[in-house]
Amino acid sequence: MNSVVPNNKSVARSQASFDLKTWGPFIALMALALLGVLINPAFLGLDNLSNMLTRSAFIGIIAIGATFVITAGGLDLSVGSMAAFIAGVMIILMNSLVEQFGPGLTTILLGIGASLLLGLCAGFINGMVTTKGKIEAFIVTLGTMGIYRSLVTYLADGGTLSLDWGVRDIYRPVYYGSLVGIPIPVLVFLLVAVVGYILLNHTRFGRYCFAIGSNEKVAEYSAIHVDRIKTMTYMLQGVCVALATIIYVPRLGSASGATGVLWELEAIAAVIIGGTVLKGGHGRIWGTVVGAIMLTMIGNILNLTDAISNYLNGTVQGIIIIVAVYLQRASWRKSAP
Amino acid sequence: MSTQDQPLLSARRICRSFGPNQVLFDIDLDLVPGEVHALLGENGAGKSTLVKILSGYLSATSGDIHLDGEARHYRGSGEAEADGVVMIHQELALAEQLSAEENIFLGRELRRGLFLDRKAMRERCREALAELETRVDPRARVKDLSTSDQQMVEIAKAITRDVRVLIMDEPTATLTEHEVEVLFALIARLRERGVAILYISHKLREIERIADRVTVLRDGRLIDSGPMAGRSKEALARLMVGREITDMYPERSALASDAEVVLEARNMVVPGAVKQASFTLRRGEVLGFGGVVGAGRTALIEALLGLRPRSAGEVLRNGQPVALRHLRDAVRQRIAYLTEDRKGKGLVLNMGLRPNLTLLNLRAYCRPLIDRRREEQAFHEAIERFDIRLRTEARTAAELSGGNQQKLLLAKVMTIDPEIVIINEPTRGIDVGTKHQIYHFVRELTEAGCSVILISSEMSELIGLSHRVAVMCAGVLTGVLEGEQINEHEIMQYASGIKGVGVDEQRRA
Structure with missing residues (x-):
C-alpha cells in the first residue's frame, strides 16, 4: 500500500516518474512503431495502419469494458466465450429471421439488438453472482467462461455456424466498409473509447469505480451502492463484448467453438499494459487503447520481418506485458521511502 | 492460598515508549504460583502493552523481568512460551483455514520421525477440549467456528502447552454465560495446579469472583496493588478512572425542555452484538454512548444506519417510522455518520x-x-x-x-x-489541539440546532460534551444517565455491568 502512494518527502522526485507513468504506454507505442518502420517501411503505409487498427478494434472495445471492471476491483474472464456465444446466437437468429423478413436491414438490426441484449444479460449475471453470492469474480467468470464456450459448441453441434449468404452481403460493410476513409470498426473503437473516457473520468459512476476498487469499505461508508455499481461494470463489459461481436460477425460470417479463444487474456493484457492497476482503484482508458493497439502491432511487426518467427508472437507479447508492468511498478518503488 | 511463596514471574520498573509517547511508567508486578492476579484499567491505560511485554511480544524500553529469580530478555513470544509463559489474546490469533487441532499444535506439531503424529495430536486435543466442556470438533475448520468457540480453541492452545504463567487478555468478551462458568472452573483447576494467572478484564464482577490479588493501572502508571480481599468493586472503579476533568470542553449548549425527538430507535437487536436496545435523540442534544470496546455501541449505531443487518427493531425520524436499508437512505434523512x-x-x-x-x-x-x-x-x-x-x-x-x-x-x-451527526471515536489517535477543535465543532453543531450522537471510549469526552449518556455492557443498553449521574464512577459501574437494568435478565435469557 505504501509503495502505491508517493511519499511526501520525495514529491520532487516522484513528479518525474509520475509523468513517466502516464505517458509510459504512449512512449512504448511510439518506440514500437519506430521499430516497425525500421524493420519495414511498409509498416507506416496507410493500408497497413488501417488494417492493424481495424484488427485491434475487437480486443480494444472489449478491453475498454474490462478497464471498468478491473478499476472497480473485479475481473471478467468470460469475455472471449461470451463473444463466441453471442456470435453464435446472433447467426442462428438472423438465419431464422431471413425466412420472415428476408435478408434485409430488419434482420440485421434485430440480430444487433439481440446481441446487445444478450451482452447486457450475460454481464448482469456475472455481476449479480459475484456481488450477491459473494463469490470471487475470478471464480464466477471462470465458470461462465466454460458455460458460454460449451454452449456455442453445442449450438454449432461441434462444427461451425455460418451466416446466410444473403445477409452476409448486406452486413459485410460493418467490418469492411469505411466512413470518410476510416474503417467502421476503428470508428466504433474510437467512439467507445471517448464515451468510456468520459464515463470513467467525468461521471459519478467512474468516480465510484475508483473508490470501490481502492477500498470497498470506504465506498460502503460513503453511501455508495457498491453491489449495484459493480454489477453495472459487468453489464458495461457485456455491452462492449456485444459491440465487438457485432463488428466481428461480418468479418468471417461464422462462429464456432474456437471463436474468441484467449480474447479475455488479451483484453486483460491490454488493460494492464495501459497502466490500470490489476487489483483495482486506478484505471486509464487511453492507456487501454494504446495497450490494445500495441498487442496487435507486435503481431503486425513480426509479420513484416523474417528475423523472428511469426509463431513467437505470444512470446514477444508476453515479454512486453511483463516489462510494461515492471516499469510501472519500478517507478512506484523509487518513490517509496 | 500461597501468598507467601516466591513470585514466579516478577517485573520491575517496566517502562515503555512508542516514539515520543511514554505509555508505561515504572510498573512493578509479581505473579505468584497458584494465584489469580487481576489487572484493571481503562482503555489506553497500558494493560495490553504491559502483558505484551511480559509475554515477549514487545520489549520494554527499560526495566527487568525475572522468572524464578533469573533475568529474562525475551526477543519474541516463542522464547516466552518455551519458558511456560503463555498469553491468550484479546484479538484471536488463529489460522482461519486450518482445523482446530492444527491450530492448537501450530508451530509445535508432534512428530514421529519425518511425519506428523496426527493420532497423538488428536488425542491431546480431545483431552484439552473435553476439559473445556466444549463440543468443538478437533477437525472443524476454525473459520467455521463461532467466535466463542474460536476463543475456546485459543484457550485450549494455551493449556496444551506446559504452562506456568497464563496471561488472559479479556478472555470473556466473546464467551457465553455457560462458557464463562467453564472457563472460571478451569481457572480454578489451573490455580490448584500452581499456575500463576494474570487476568485482564473490564468486568469488575468477574474480577471480584476470581481474583486473589489486583493491580490497577491508569494512564500508564501503577495506581494500586494488593489483595482483592478488602477492596470493593466501587473502590476499584474509582481508582481506575479517578482524575479531574480539565476545561478542555466548551460549555454545553442549553437544551430546551420541549425539544422534540428527532431520532428514536426501538428494540434494536443485532445478532451476536446487541440485545434489545432503545434510545431517543432530541433536537440540539449531544447523546453520548459509553461502554468498553466491543460492548455493542458501534453495532447498534451501524445497524440503525443500515450498514449492518439487524434482526429486529424500528427507527423513527421526527416521529415517523423510516426504513434505513442502506447508508444512502440515512443520508436522505440527513443523518451523517463519521466512522471510527x-x-x-x-x-x-x-x-x-x-x-x-x-x-x-x-x-x-x-x-x-x-x-x-x-x-x-x-x-x-x-x-x-x-x-x-x-x-x-x-x-x-x-x-x-x-x-x-x-x-x-x-x-x-x-x-x-446533516441534521443529525453521529460521531464514532472522534479523537482516537489525534493530538490535543485537534481534539479541542473537534469539541468546539460539536458545540457549534448543537448551537445550530443539529443533534449529535457521540460514541466514545474516552470517559472525559463523554462527560464533557454529552447532555445524556447511554451506557452499554455486553450488548445490553444498561442505562441512560442524565445530569448529576454523568460522572466517571457511575458510567464505569454501568459499563461493567454492576449497575443497570436488564443485565442479569438478559444474561440468564
Missing part, C-alpha cells in the same frame, strides 16, 4: 483530497458530469471551515496527518448538510 476507522472505512487513502471530500455527496457536484470547479471551491471552503492544514503538495489522503485526516473526514460527512 478513518483509514479503513473513512477515506480512500490513495485518492486525492477533493474526490475524498465530495465522495459522500457527489451528486451535488454534478451537472451531469462532475464539475471540477465546484469541487475545487468546496475544497477551499472545507479547508477554511475545518482548518485543514495541508502539507505542501499533499496529493493523497494518506499524506495528511491523523488530525487533518479526521478534519477532512468531518468535512466529508458535513457535505450532506
Whole structure:
C-alpha cells in the first residue's frame, strides 16, 4: 500500500516518474512503431495502419469494458466465450429471421439488438453472482467462461455456424466498409473509447469505480451502492463484448467453438499494459487503447520481418506485458521511502 | 492460598515508549504460583502493552523481568512460551483455514520421525477440549467456528502447552454465560495446579469472583496493588478512572425542555452484538454512548444506519417510522455518520483530497458530469471551515496527518448538510489541539440546532460534551444517565455491568 502512494518527502522526485507513468504506454507505442518502420517501411503505409487498427478494434472495445471492471476491483474472464456465444446466437437468429423478413436491414438490426441484449444479460449475471453470492469474480467468470464456450459448441453441434449468404452481403460493410476513409470498426473503437473516457473520468459512476476498487469499505461508508455499481461494470463489459461481436460477425460470417479463444487474456493484457492497476482503484482508458493497439502491432511487426518467427508472437507479447508492468511498478518503488 | 511463596514471574520498573509517547511508567508486578492476579484499567491505560511485554511480544524500553529469580530478555513470544509463559489474546490469533487441532499444535506439531503424529495430536486435543466442556470438533475448520468457540480453541492452545504463567487478555468478551462458568472452573483447576494467572478484564464482577490479588493501572502508571480481599468493586472503579476533568470542553449548549425527538430507535437487536436496545435523540442534544470496546455501541449505531443487518427493531425520524436499508437512505434523512476507522472505512487513502471530500455527496457536484470547479471551491471552503492544514503538495489522503485526516473526514460527512451527526471515536489517535477543535465543532453543531450522537471510549469526552449518556455492557443498553449521574464512577459501574437494568435478565435469557 505504501509503495502505491508517493511519499511526501520525495514529491520532487516522484513528479518525474509520475509523468513517466502516464505517458509510459504512449512512449512504448511510439518506440514500437519506430521499430516497425525500421524493420519495414511498409509498416507506416496507410493500408497497413488501417488494417492493424481495424484488427485491434475487437480486443480494444472489449478491453475498454474490462478497464471498468478491473478499476472497480473485479475481473471478467468470460469475455472471449461470451463473444463466441453471442456470435453464435446472433447467426442462428438472423438465419431464422431471413425466412420472415428476408435478408434485409430488419434482420440485421434485430440480430444487433439481440446481441446487445444478450451482452447486457450475460454481464448482469456475472455481476449479480459475484456481488450477491459473494463469490470471487475470478471464480464466477471462470465458470461462465466454460458455460458460454460449451454452449456455442453445442449450438454449432461441434462444427461451425455460418451466416446466410444473403445477409452476409448486406452486413459485410460493418467490418469492411469505411466512413470518410476510416474503417467502421476503428470508428466504433474510437467512439467507445471517448464515451468510456468520459464515463470513467467525468461521471459519478467512474468516480465510484475508483473508490470501490481502492477500498470497498470506504465506498460502503460513503453511501455508495457498491453491489449495484459493480454489477453495472459487468453489464458495461457485456455491452462492449456485444459491440465487438457485432463488428466481428461480418468479418468471417461464422462462429464456432474456437471463436474468441484467449480474447479475455488479451483484453486483460491490454488493460494492464495501459497502466490500470490489476487489483483495482486506478484505471486509464487511453492507456487501454494504446495497450490494445500495441498487442496487435507486435503481431503486425513480426509479420513484416523474417528475423523472428511469426509463431513467437505470444512470446514477444508476453515479454512486453511483463516489462510494461515492471516499469510501472519500478517507478512506484523509487518513490517509496 | 500461597501468598507467601516466591513470585514466579516478577517485573520491575517496566517502562515503555512508542516514539515520543511514554505509555508505561515504572510498573512493578509479581505473579505468584497458584494465584489469580487481576489487572484493571481503562482503555489506553497500558494493560495490553504491559502483558505484551511480559509475554515477549514487545520489549520494554527499560526495566527487568525475572522468572524464578533469573533475568529474562525475551526477543519474541516463542522464547516466552518455551519458558511456560503463555498469553491468550484479546484479538484471536488463529489460522482461519486450518482445523482446530492444527491450530492448537501450530508451530509445535508432534512428530514421529519425518511425519506428523496426527493420532497423538488428536488425542491431546480431545483431552484439552473435553476439559473445556466444549463440543468443538478437533477437525472443524476454525473459520467455521463461532467466535466463542474460536476463543475456546485459543484457550485450549494455551493449556496444551506446559504452562506456568497464563496471561488472559479479556478472555470473556466473546464467551457465553455457560462458557464463562467453564472457563472460571478451569481457572480454578489451573490455580490448584500452581499456575500463576494474570487476568485482564473490564468486568469488575468477574474480577471480584476470581481474583486473589489486583493491580490497577491508569494512564500508564501503577495506581494500586494488593489483595482483592478488602477492596470493593466501587473502590476499584474509582481508582481506575479517578482524575479531574480539565476545561478542555466548551460549555454545553442549553437544551430546551420541549425539544422534540428527532431520532428514536426501538428494540434494536443485532445478532451476536446487541440485545434489545432503545434510545431517543432530541433536537440540539449531544447523546453520548459509553461502554468498553466491543460492548455493542458501534453495532447498534451501524445497524440503525443500515450498514449492518439487524434482526429486529424500528427507527423513527421526527416521529415517523423510516426504513434505513442502506447508508444512502440515512443520508436522505440527513443523518451523517463519521466512522471510527478513518483509514479503513473513512477515506480512500490513495485518492486525492477533493474526490475524498465530495465522495459522500457527489451528486451535488454534478451537472451531469462532475464539475471540477465546484469541487475545487468546496475544497477551499472545507479547508477554511475545518482548518485543514495541508502539507505542501499533499496529493493523497494518506499524506495528511491523523488530525487533518479526521478534519477532512468531518468535512466529508458535513457535505450532506446533516441534521443529525453521529460521531464514532472522534479523537482516537489525534493530538490535543485537534481534539479541542473537534469539541468546539460539536458545540457549534448543537448551537445550530443539529443533534449529535457521540460514541466514545474516552470517559472525559463523554462527560464533557454529552447532555445524556447511554451506557452499554455486553450488548445490553444498561442505562441512560442524565445530569448529576454523568460522572466517571457511575458510567464505569454501568459499563461493567454492576449497575443497570436488564443485565442479569438478559444474561440468564
